[in-house]
Amino acid sequence: MHLDRYSYNSSTNKANLDYEFESIGPKGTIMKVVRFLEISEGIYNLGFGDLDISTRKIKDDVITNNGDTEKVLSTVALIARDFILKHPGIILFIEGTSKAKTRLYQINISKYLEEIKQDLEIQGSRNDEWELFRKDTNYDAFIAMPRKSGF
Amino acid sequence: MSVAKKSSKSAARKTTRTKTITKAKIVVSDAVGNYEHDPYFVKKAASAKAFLERVGLPKGFVPKAS
DSSP: OOOOOOOEEEESSTTOOEEEEEEEETTEEEEEEEEEEEEETTEEEEEEEEEETTTTEEOTTOOOOOSOHHHHHHHHHHHHHHHHHHSTTOEEEEOOSSHHHHHHHHHHHHHTHHHHTTTEEEEEEETTEEEEOOTTOOOSEEEEEETTSOO | OOOOOOOHHHHHHOOOOOOOOOOOOEEEETTSOOOTTOHHHHHHHHHHHHHHHHHOOSTTOOOOOO
16 A cells, blocks of 8 residues: 655664654644654654744644644654664554544554554553554554564 | 547546655655654653553563663
């Protein structure tokens, strides 16, 4: 399946922890940033948000609505996949800043699950338990890792 | 030899739908910022850590050192 995605820039540091790309839509050009922050040995959190160009800081809890949600999420998913495959053995934790955003991630994971499963394993957390991601199930957070990694 | 001509009506009814898919280009650039200490990302990481401390990891999984 070919997904529409933005081109993105990756930082030159060896760990490849920072990524930037531009969202282009009715609200103009908005710089998006993806950051992988290590929260525990081998466990990274996926963070992404809009960059405030004037302060060079990420805007907290903003809903952009630039008409390209799916393209933005596809781009973030591609970046996440590349990051995981470049760092074998790590796991990536993913959670939205709100239940609505987590649900949006869930919908998109469901939509492209067959493609994702080709090289990644996704688990979802519900009722404080982890399970292999299933469609039509509401989760609170997700974990992504290379297929067959750690098991 | 006769050449069959399509009626102008059927030709007009035919529509072609296209969708342009942009192939992502990846550029490694030293212009990309370092967001390690950005307050938003730090806050999100703290929330993620708290979640995992409460819920734990999937059974049997031990991440390798990065």
